[in-house]
Amino acid sequence: MSASNEISYAHLGKYVTRATFYSKNILKKKLQLPIRVNRAKNYLEKYNNEKNIIHWINTRPIAKKMLEIYSKNRIRRHKWQFRSLKELQNLSYDQYNIGIGVASTLITELGTPEPFPLSSAAQKECFQLIHTSIKSQIFAKLLLTESDFDTLVLFNGRMASEHAFKQVASSLKIKMYFHERSNKGNTRYFFEGYMPHDFAKRKHEMQQMKDELSEQMIKRLGHNFFYRKVRGQGVLEQSYTKGQLEEFSYSLGSIIRQKQKSNIPIISYFSSSDDEYQSIDGAPERYPYFTDQKLAIKKISEIVKSLGYYFIVRVHPNLKNKDLYEQKRWNNLSIDIRDMGFYWIDQNDPESTYKLIQNSSLVLSAGSTVGIEAIYLRRPSLVIANSFYDSIIPSVRLCQNEEDLLEYFSNPSWKLPPDPAESYIYGAWITCYGPEYKYYVPTDEMSVLHGIMKDGTRIASPGISQRIIEHFKQNK
Secondary structure (H helix, E strand, C coil): CCCCCCCEECCCCCHCCCCCCCCHHHHHHHHHHHHHHHHHHHHHHHCCCCCCCEEECCCHHHHHHHHHHHHHCCCCCCCCCCHHHHHHCCCCCEEEEEEEHHHHHHHHHHCCHHHCCCHHHHHHHHHHHHHHHHHHHHHHHHHCCCCCCCEEEECCCCHHHHHHHHHHHHHHCCCEEEHHHCCCCCCCCEEEECCCCHHHHHHHHHHHCCCCCHHHHHHHHHHCCCCCCCCCCCCCCCCCCCCCCCCCCCCHHHHHHHHHHEEEEEEEECCCHHHHHHHCCCHHHCCCCCHHHHHHHHHHHHHHHCCCCEEEEECCCCHCCHHHHHHHHHHHHHHHHHHHCCCEEECCCCCCCCCHCCCEEEEEECHHHHHHHHHCCCCEEEEEECCCCCCCCCCCCCCCCCCHHHHHHHHHHHHCCCCHHHHHHHHHHHHCCCCCCCCCCCCCCCCCCCEECCCCCCCCCCCCCHHHHHHHHCCC
16 A cells, blocks of 8 residues: 555554454553564554555654543443343444444354343443444544544554444545455455445455456365365365264164155255344344344255244354353254254254255355355255355345245255356455455464564564463463
8 A cells, every 4th residue: 555655553452342353451552562563663654655555654743632622521320221232233423333343242252142231241342342332433533633644554443443434434434445355265355445344345356356267266265265175174264164074873864864855845955154244224124024144044854844844953163152042042052953853963963064055955155154165065055145155056046934934945946956157256255355465474374463564573473472372371
């Protein structure tokens, strides 16, 4: 950017209680964070010259003024009361919405798309995020109104601080760009004038690749991605299928063979995490008719039963890392599904995901990667929520309500196997879209926090002592 623009960099993290994706540990915030910020400052200043104009903004005067306004308004003592996620999302300060960003961050931190009713600890965290968002909004207003910036670059855009900045910039008609690690993996980055959660824009990216790359190139990239993916390799992301059984357990295998012998269609639903998409400003409701994924599964099970088909639910293995209340909600749903005579595979069950796809008559999902992997494996795929690939992949059908589902099943053609080649564009896109890092050298396939700059500068990547500590943590 500095080759064609005059760049100014401001760091807000040390002035708020909840810096985005940074530790809440007091020692880390007081000691480690300033060191990392100073490394970034020194690195940028090293390359500041006539050809690359990079300013490091002295934020102390702005922060001092921000804290004065914050204290004057007596915000610290305010006790908010929220009975629902919707109430929190509607929270505003100084006529700017801050609730959507607070809700999105809270959902991510708690590991559940349904954080209400809030526990005592969650309520305290919610208040900290609100204070962080208010300080960010005041800081943004001071910074952006007292300067002549025409463009703002933010990380991701959905978290508390960034969302607050975004609201102020939008009101001032300042152009915005958003950045983060690209799609999956750690070799490319996302940098666009829209947030990475914009499904319509992301589909447009795929369409662009479709128009610009040869069919042969798309096939090579896409086939290579899925060939490795369905064999359990963590292609550009952590594999949640490692350690799963190669064959079905006796109980599941017996049921599937019996249903197939009786020509009873097997409808399999693969759950996914809604955390990242649950609170995005400007985005439509994820489940406008079903309300949430769990209620959708309940309704689907009723439809499947009425049609005389067999239903299997495969819960995403990552649920075991989520909030305990969220796990309990899924466990309660499992009781209902089993009571209807259907099969439930929980997050700790080693049943093979890909074996189940291959033995299903139809794969349903809320837009997870499984939905497009099904196409590669020649299995019909249906999604119940907007995703990155419905409509861009012709054979993937979007059904967001009961009427859509019944209409879909009424046409016998739903059983026809799709063309695996339709999936290739998604594999090519997730592998190659976005520019490659030019100055950053990753030292870990997944984490962007592990790497150094091309000139050898280390900014946030763990040092020897931190790696030793992490090693002992993992081996406790």
